[in-house]
Amino acid sequence: MKSNSGGIDRILRIVVGLVLIGLTLAGNIGVWGWIGIVPLATGALGWCPLYTILGINTCPMKK
Numbered sequence: 001m002k003s004n005s006g007g008i009d010r011i012l013r014i015v016v017g018l019v020l021i022g023l024t025l026a027g028n029i030g031v032w033g034w035i036g037i038v039p040l041a042t043g044a045l046g047w048c049p050l051y052t053i054l055g056i057n058t059c060p061m062k063k
Contacts, residue, residue, distance in 0.1 A: 013043030
């Protein structure tokens with residue numbers, strides 16, 4: 001599994017995932033908020049399967 005998510009991309013995914021899960025736990029949104037696990041996991045791992053399929057890479061190039 002090669003990393004394909006850059007720093008800002010990973011931070012945004014983690015924040016969005018935590019917000020969705022937090023809103024679900026607070027009762028503001030329904031069970032669909034648990035979908036926040038997906039961006040949280042992909043942000044933590046630094047690898048997105050959809051990026052792999054689409055050929056997208058937001059990681060900075062290594063020298």
